[in-house]
Amino acid sequence: MDIKRVKDYFYWLYFQYLLITCSYVLEPWEQSMFHTITVTVLAMVLYTAYVFIPIHVRLAFEFFSQMFGGQSESTV
């Protein structure tokens, strides 16, 4: 029973995605093409985020801490 509710919920989410992007009106082969493109773009975005964001965050943190940390050292 629970599995059915979860499956229904995921179907509902998928249906919302179809409605919002207007792919509900497309023919099946067009829908497959659209899903492939969307998934590919999403995968690329996620991969780029995974590769670059931690490095950027660390560099930004170092930059700002050096700026403020360096200031307090010089006033001693």
Place this chain on the structure above:
Amino acid sequence: MANPSAVCNGHLHHQKQNNLLKSGTSKKNGITKGIKKNGVSNGSLSKKAFIEHFEQAPMYVAVLTFVGFGVGTIFGYLRDFMRAWGLEKRNVATEREQQKDFVPLYQDFENFYTRNLYMRIRDNWNRPICSVPGPQFDLMERVTDDYNWTFRFTGRTIKNVINMGSYNYLGFAETDADALKTVAKELQKYGTGICSTRQEMGNLDKHVELEKLVARFLGVEDAMVFGMGFATNSMNIPALVGKGCLILSDELNHTSLVLGARLSGATIRIFKHNNIQSLESLLRDAIIYGQPRSRRAWRKIIILVEGIYSMEGSIVRLPEIVSLKRKYKAYLYLDEAHSIGAVGATGRGVVEYFGMNPDDVDVLMGTFTKSFGAAGGYIAGKKDLVDFLRTHSHSAVYATSMCPPVAEQIIRAMKCLMGLDGTTQGLQRVQKLGKNTRYFRRRLHEMGFIIYGNDDSPVVPLLLFMPGKIGAFARRMLEKNIGVVVVGFPATPITESRARFCVSAAHTREMLDTVLNALDELGDFLQLKYSRYSKSAHPELYEETRFELED
């Protein structure tokens, strides 16, 4: 509650109208509104609240709507490309091989939207009905094998689909044999063909009887009826105005008014929908600057408005427009196609709804298609105007006049409405319609949908916004045995596609509850409840304009 005999020395006194209203027949929500007589002009003016809603959707909805149209457009280009390069069969009209070098006959890009977006969800329109379009009807089931390019009928009929799309406001579209007795008699007496125009051999005694009745119903001097409602507008406006006249037309006027205005050859200026400031500034400019190059005064200035706008559900601001027209000496043409029979305490349209004198409006036009269950239109007003139209209207000279059984149907519906058949059935229908309308709108507001229009109008547009939801909504409602009309881009602005419900006096409370429950469920499933004000118990949250009439 019969209307006291309204003709007296050839004039219709406004006092008669007042008496009708004073006798307590004007009831709203069970409270009788007292009518105040304000001196000479505009005798009875009930200061009722004019509540209209045009709530804007949240920003993300507009963004997603454009995203949806963008996806549709991209795939449209892709399919067009495939069709042009022969990768796919072309189902649209194309020229013959021998004509390929000629000037193109079918301008492909103009039909882009039709070909690529409308075709995909086309099964929601033009559904064939096989019974009378009363509160319920039967549909012929049809399926498509090639994505809506062609349909075939399975042979099955879907029975008793609840009808939320027909303009059957008072429920006169019925097949009850008792009700149609007189119509059947007239059909036996006259047959169905007229085979002539009004000015030649097509002027029957039935038309004269009907015109007298219409004039009496509306409280005016005379009226003229035509065979077709659309033709009433498009053929009579050219007879009334011509070159050198100015037409001020509302933004959202019906195609028949626009066509009539363009055919007349007059200058047309558009004012914002129901916006009095816009209309006043146009009137002032027209009077101050006159005609474009010669600076002469305009021969005539006529304002074209509708009683109820069928796509918005809004009611015209008649008192303010009448005061403007008096101040600037313009003429007023009121198209009451949807409001005659549907609003007003006794069903006499927006003029009665605002408690005004029918003499205030110069040309009263309406149709019999909506509330009277027949076909045709009328123009009513002063005797001079109607006599002029009898000779000069294109419709009278060239178009076949109304056929007698249809005229009899209008006569019996009108007599029922006025109470002349000895029953109170007409008034009951009007009140039932008012109750149904208020109930339906209140429940929809409470559920959280965005509904446009005035609280008293039986036309209820429910906003869907996203193009993907148009098809899904209509199909799912049909699965639940409810027939709705959905409207998309060319008829409405691109971001505001909607489902339009027409409440009828023939709908029972159970039918409305069935529809409302289905809408509730579907609203949650399709995420249509965009409204930020969900409870109607706080009226101060709505935009409310109390109009004060200044003379």
